[in-house]
Amino acid sequence: MDRFDTMRAFTRVVELNSFTKAAQSLNVPKATLSAQVLALEKRLRVKLLHRTTRHVSVTTDGALYYERAIKLLQDLDETESALSQARVMHKGRLRVDVSATVARQIILPALNDFLRRYPEIAFELGCTDRTVDLLEEGVDCAIRGGMPIDESLVAKKLIETSRITCASPTYLEQHGTPTTLEALAQHSVVNFQSPRTGKVIPFNYVVNDQSTYIQGQRKLMANEIDACVTAALADIGIVQLPYFAVRGHIESGRLIRLLPNYASEITPVYVVYLQNRHLSANVRAFVDWVTELFAQEQQRYYACCPVLARAQSI
Numbered sequence: 444m445d446r447f448d449t450m451r452a453f454t455r456v457v458e459l460n461s462f463t464k465a466a467q468s469l470n471v472p473k474a475t476l477s478a479q480v481l482a483l484e485k486r487l488r489v490k491l492l493h494r495t496t497r498h499v500s501v502t503t504d505g506a507l508y509y510e511r512a513i514k515l516l517q518d519l520d521e522t523e524s525a526l527s528q529a530r531v532m533h534k535g536r537l538r539v540d541v542s543a544t545v546a547r548q549i550i551l552p553a554l555n556d557f558l559r560r561y562p563e564i565a566f567e568l569g570c571t572d573r574t575v576d577l578l579e580e581g582v583d584c585a586i587r588g589g590m591p592i593d594e595s596l597v598a599k600k601l602i603e604t605s606r607i608t609c610a611s612p613t614y615l616e617q618h619g620t621p622t623t624l625e626a627l628a629q630h631s632v633v634n635f636q637s638p639r640t641g642k643v644i645p646f647n648y649v650v651n652d653q654s655t656y657i658q659g660q661r662k663l664m665a666n667e668i669d670a671c672v673t674a675a676l677a678d679i680g681i682v683q684l685p686y687f688a689v690r691g692h693i694e695s696g697r698l699i700r701l702l703p704n705y706a707s708e709i710t711p712v713y714v715v716y717l718q719n720r721h722l723s724a725n726v727r728a729f730v731d732w733v734t735e736l737f738a739q740e741q742q743r744y745y746a747c748c749p750v751l752a753r754a755q756s757i
Contacts, residue, residue, distance in 0.1 A: 444463070445525065446636060447516065447519060448479060448485040449479045449480070449482055449486075450483070450512045450515065450575070451469065451516060451699045452465065452469065452471075452476050452479035452483075453466075453483055453491060453492075453505075453508070453509070453512065454512055454516065455468055455469055455482050455515050456476070456480060456492065456499060456636055457492075457501050457505065458507050458578055459578065460498075460499050460500070461499060462476055462477055462480075462499060464579075468581040469565055470535065470675060471538055472536045480492065488507070488509070488661070489502075489504045489508075490502050490504065491504060491505035491508060492505055492538055492756055494529055498576065505573075508631075508659060511590050518694065518747065524702050533561040533563060533565035533724050533725055534561075534564060534725075535563075535564065535565060535566050536564075536565045536567060536725075537564050537565065537566050537567065537583055537725040537726065537727065537729060538569065538581060538582050539566070539567070539568055539569065539582070539583060539584055539585065539586075539729060540566040540569040540570075540571065540575045540577075540580075540582045540584075540585040540586075541568070541569070541570060541585065541586040542570070542571070542572050542586070542588070543570045543571070543572060543585055543667075543668070544668050544669070544687050544688045545687055545712075546570040547570075547669075548690070549633075549687060549736065549737075549740060550586075550736075551568075551569065553566075553736055556732075557728075557729070560728070561725070561728055561731070564725055564728070567583065570744055572638055572668075573638070573639055573683070574587070574639070577596065577715070577716070577717055578595070578717060579609050581592060583716065583725065583726050584713040584714055584715060584716040584726050584728075584729060584730065585677060585714070585715050585716075586601070586712060586713070586714050586715075586733070587713055587715055588710050588711070588712050588713075589684070589710060589711070590711065593715075595717060595718060596715040596716065596717060597715065597716055597717070597718040597720060598713040598714070598715045599713060599714050599715075599730060599734070600711050600712070600713050601712045601713060601714055601733065601734060601737035602683070602712045602737045602738075602740055602741045602744065603709050603710070603711050603741075604685065604687070604709070604710055605686065605707040605709050605710060606646075606647070606652070606683045606684055606698060606707040606708075606710070607683065607684060607685075607686050607689050607690070607693070607701050607707075608627075608646065608676060608681060608682070608683045608686055608700070608701045608707075609619065609675065609681070609682060609683075609689055609693060609698040609699055609701055609703075609714060610681040610682070610685075610694075610698065610699060610701060611676055611678045611682070611697065611698060611699070612681065612696070612697075612699055613677055613678045614631075614678040614679075614681070615699060617643070617678070618630060618631070620699075620701065621701060622682075622702070623700065623701070623702075624648060624650075624655065624657055624705065626711060627646070627657050627659060627701075627702065628657050628658065628659055628660075628680070629659075629660065630659055630660060630680065630681050631659070631660050631661075631662040631679065631680035631681065632646065632658075632659030632661055632662065632680045632681050632682070632683075633661075633662060633663045633664070633665065633671050633674045633680045633681070633682045633697060634659075634661055634663070634664045634665075634671075635664075635665065635666070635668060635671050635682075635683075635684060636664050636665065636666040638666045638667070642722055643664055645657060645658055645685065646658075646659060646683040646684075646707075647683075647707050647708055647749070648702075648705045648706065649706055649707065649708055650705070654708060659680075659681065660669055660680075662679055662680045663679055663680065664739070667737075668684060668685065669673050671684055671687070671688075672684065672692065673699060676688075676692065676697060676698070680738075681701065683707065685710070686744055686747065687740075690744070690747055691745060693747060694747075700747065712737070714729075714730055714733055714734070716730070
């Protein structure tokens with residue numbers, strides 16, 4: 444039985460506090476994983492884990508071994524990557540988590556390119572607006588908006604965007620086009636409600652380096668971004684939504700961008716992954732690919748929001 448395989452089995456059990464989750468993460472049968480850990484304890488002649496029917500915890504000797512084993516595994520991965528990067532095989536499971544909007548508007552339309560490049564990768568895409576625990580849920584990497592606050596994650600910035608104010612041509616024909624924030628406050632609006640916090644998100648703009656919030660005349664509130672987009676397309680009111688959600692409709696003319704000289708607060712978007720584990724070949728491939736993808740998206744964003752493109756060039 445390979446020593447490094449037993450090390451990986453043990454470290455993943457420690458990280459997930461579960462034989463079942465560790466086996467799923469490594470894509471091996473639970474019985475195989477258990478046998479690997481037992482063989483490791485037998486070879487070392489120490490007890491590494493406390494086991495009950497409901498709980499797994501690390502012993503003092505196990506904690507010491509874990510710290511040294513994880514460093515050895517990282518060094519091994521880095522050495523193999525450095526020596527054989529050109530011949531590295533991209534294969535096996537890759538689990539990525541993104542918001543439903545980013546999945547639908549950006550990742551899925553381009554994903555066939557990634558799958559053609561790496562045909563042996565079994566790609567698993569999770570689409571959710573909640574913040575997943577990468578370690579607990581066995582996720583390799585995720586794409587998230589806003590500043591990362593989890594210090595256990597490595598974060599690479601992909602793009603900086605803002606929320607876009609827009610409405611349907613029919614709504615504007617019937618109610619007029621607001622050209623100032625004061626005029627906007629008198630219009631019917633569709634607000635997005637965060638499904639995580641329940642907070643209703645008001646329209647926001649940065650004026651003289653200060654955040655200004657506009658409530659408007661609320662006609663509808665929805666906790667799903669695509670529902671807000673559909674409401675705008677149905678002429679119910681004005682929306683302010685993430686650029687990704689509306690850029691296709693703006694490019695097609697189904698929605699009209701409003702107040703182009705007013706920018707909302709900037710939101711960075713990151714791809715994140717665990718820092719206590721060397722970046723696997725599969726994750727590295729996805730991070731490089733998605734970085735290229737979002738670089739193209741940044742240019743589309745600047746075309747939609749020239750006021751921000753000008754600010755970026757100053």
